[in-house]
Each structure stands twice: as structure tokens, then as C-alpha cells.
Amino acid sequence: MPKKTDYHVHPDYSLDAEQVKIKTYCRRALELGLKEICFTTHMEFAKLEQGNDKLVYYQGKPYSLLNYNWLDAYFKEIQQAQQEFKKDGLQVKAGVEIGYHRKYAKEIEKVVSQYPFDYVLGAIHNLAGYSIASKVESASYFAARDLATVQHDYFSLLAEAVKTGLFDAIAHLDIYCRYGMRHYGEQITTIHRGVIEPIFAEMAKRKMALEINTSSRSRLLKEFHPAKEIVALAAKAGLKYFTVGSDAHRLEELGRHLHEALSLLREFKLTNCVYTRRRAIPLSTSNLNQFTQHKQPGHSLHMANYGKHHQSGRH
Numbered sequence: 571m572p573k574k575t576d577y578h579v580h581p582d583y584s585l586d587a588e589q590v591k592i593k594t595y596c597r598r599a600l601e602l603g604l605k606e607i608c609f610t611t612h613m614e615f616a617k618l619e620q621g622n623d624k625l626v627y628y629q630g631k632p633y634s635l636l637n638y639n640w641l642d643a644y645f646k647e648i649q650q651a652q653q654e655f656k657k658d659g660l661q662v663k664a665g666v667e668i669g670y671h672r673k674y675a676k677e678i679e680k681v682v683s684q685y686p687f688d689y690v691l692g693a694i695h696n697l698a699g700y701s702i703a704s705k706v707e708s709a710s711y712f713a714a715r716d717l718a719t720v721q722h723d724y725f726s727l728l729a730e731a732v733k734t735g736l737f738d739a740i741a742h743l744d745i746y747c748r749y750g751m752r753h754y755g756e757q758i759t760t761i762h763r764g765v766i767e768p769i770f771a772e773m774a775k776r777k778m779a780l781e782i783n784t785s786s787r788s789r790l791l792k793e794f795h796p797a798k799e800i801v802a803l804a805a806k807a808g809l810k811y812f813t814v815g816s817d818a819h820r821l822e823e824l825g826r827h828l829h830e831a832l833s834l835l836r837e838f839k840l841t842n843c844v845y846t847r848r849r850a851i852p853l854s855t856s857n858l859n860q861f862t863q864h865k866q867p868g869h870s871l872h873m874a875n876y877g878k879h880h881q882s883g884r885h
């Protein structure tokens with residue numbers, strides 16, 4: 571039996587998630603037989619462009635993304651859960667899902683270097699000011715654009731996000747299919763062809779991971795994000811690190827279809843990974859390898875010091 575891990579979970583700090591506490595998710599993870607759960611609350615920097623900074627949920631209301639008091643509380647809750655659930659054999663990790671926007675790259679760098687994240691998941695949610703992960707906003711975005719424009723907008727931003735070196739993994743790579751399928755039909759499932767290859771080459775060079783995100787199944791798509799064809803291209807490009815995540819925004823979504831996602835990785839002889847302080851630990855190889863699997867030299871972001879942040883970094 572492969573170890574089951576869920577590396578994409580939105581607790582109540584995410585504005586679009588149900589009010590489910592970190593510990594409640596952990597209890598459910600134990601019931602589901604998960605060995606590891608990684609919380610990845612949203613930090614949607616792209617949305618700051620629209621003049622609204624109340625992008626997280628804290629103290630019973632929408633709260634400023636950039637006032638990191640909420641992030642201190644998030645880490646504290648995760649640390650408490652780590653202690654509480656250790657005896658039951660559940661590892662609890664502190665991650666984040668960052669919606670990339672080029673204008674906020676400096677701010678993103680600041681937050682990921684000041685906080686001791688285990689796992690930083692990069693996502694492209696927002697194109698030309700519209701969230702393509704939202705049914706309503708994506709409809710407005712798609713209505714005025716042909717597929718060549720969608721391809722250009724999405725993959726040029728993704729290439730840039732990869733090259734920043736800020737992210738350990740890329741979330742739900744073909745998220746544009748979520749709502750794009752109903753607008754453009756099957757043709758949207760081909761727009762990665764010819765443009766994803768150099769991006770995967772860069773990700774392989776940087777030892778970045780690709781996420782297999784199972785949320786697509788609950789939206790009546792046949793494939794995961796990304797689709798099998800894209801996973802095959804990732805394997806061909808030499809990507810070594812993969813994670814699996816349910817993208818749960820509700821308790822009942824935790825762990826959904828993880829078994830099938832792990833089967834998909836096995837089919838391509840790919841390795842599911844977990845992360846500790848931004849280092850990938852492949853699960854199917856011996857622990858002897860774990861300390862050699864890190865990002866390329868010169869990457870200083872593992873040096874996060876939470877204690878230091880508490881003294882000087884708050885803003």
C-alpha cells in the first residue's frame with residue numbers, strides 16, 4: 571500500500587473554503603488513513619490588483635492578506651496540530667498556495683523567506699484580471715478571447731512564475747480546462763502542446779514538483795489536473811518530483827480520488843513526494859536519499875527563520 575498524502579488542503583483561513591478548522595481536517599485525515607496532510611491556504615496576490623486586500627479569513631471576518639497576523643496564527647495552529655497528531659502517526663505540514671502575479675513577486679519572496687513553510691505551491695489563477703478558477707469570472711475572460719490568447723496568457727505567466735524560483739511545485743497545471751472546456755470544447759485540452767515542454771525542462775532543472783490535483787473529478791472532468799498527456803510530457807522532460815492533492819475546500823473533499831492519483835504516478839513510474847522545510851522527500855525511495863533531494867544551490871529560501879520573523883518581520 572502506498573502512503574496516502576494530501577498536499578492541497580484549504581482550512582478556514584481561505585476565503586472560499588468552508589469554516590473547517592485545521593484540527594478537524596487532521597482528525598478526518600486519520601479516519602481516511604492518510605500519513606501526511608499539508609495545509610495550503612490561499613495567498614492570492616493577483617487579486618490585490620483589484621484594489622481589495624481582504625483576501626483571507628481571520629478572526630471571524632475577511633482580513634488583509636498583507637497583515638501577517640493571520641499567518642502567525644495559521645502557523646501556530648499548524649504547530650499545535652503537529653504536536654497533537656504526531657502520536658497517531660499523522661504528519662502535519664505548513665504549506666501555502668500562492669496565486670502568482672508578477673507585480674507582487676517581491677512581496678511573495680519576502681513572505682516565503684520569512685516564514686518556515688514546508689511547501690510553497692505556485693498557482694496561476696488570474697489572467698488579465700479575471701480568475702480562471704471562478705465560474706463567473708472565467709466566463710467573462712473566455713468570452714472575449716480565442717484559444718491562442720488563453721494559451722499565450724497562461725503559459726507565459728507560468729513560465730515566468732517557474733523562473734522566479736519562488737515555488738516548490740506547480741498546482742493544477744491545466745486549470746484552464748475547469749471552466750474552459752464548456753466554452754471551447756475538447757480543443758482546450760491541447761493548448762499545452764509545444765509550449766509546456768520548455769517550461770517542464772526549466773522545472774526539471776530547478777527540481778520543482780508537479781502536482782496531481784484531483785478536484786477536477788468533482789467538476790465532472792474525466793482527467794485530473796493536469797491530464798495524463800501532460801503528466802507523460804512531465805515524465806519525458808525528466809521531472810522527478812510529484813505531489814498529490816485533493817484541493818479540499820470542504821471536509822468531505824479531503825483525500826478524494828487520491829488512490830487513483832497515486833495509481834497514475836505508478837503507471838508512469840513517478841514518485842510521490844512530501845516536503846519538510848521546502849525539501850522534497852520521495853516516498854518510495856529509502857530515507858538515505860532524502861537529504862540529497864533539494865533545490866539547486868544558490869536558492870536561499872530554505873533559510874527561513876520563524877523566530878527571527880517574530881522579532882522583526884511583522885508588518
Ligand SMILES: [Zn+2]
Binds near residue numbers: 667693695703741742
Ligand atoms: Zn488553486
Ligand SMILES: [Zn+2]
Binds near residue numbers: 578580667817
Ligand atoms: Zn487550492
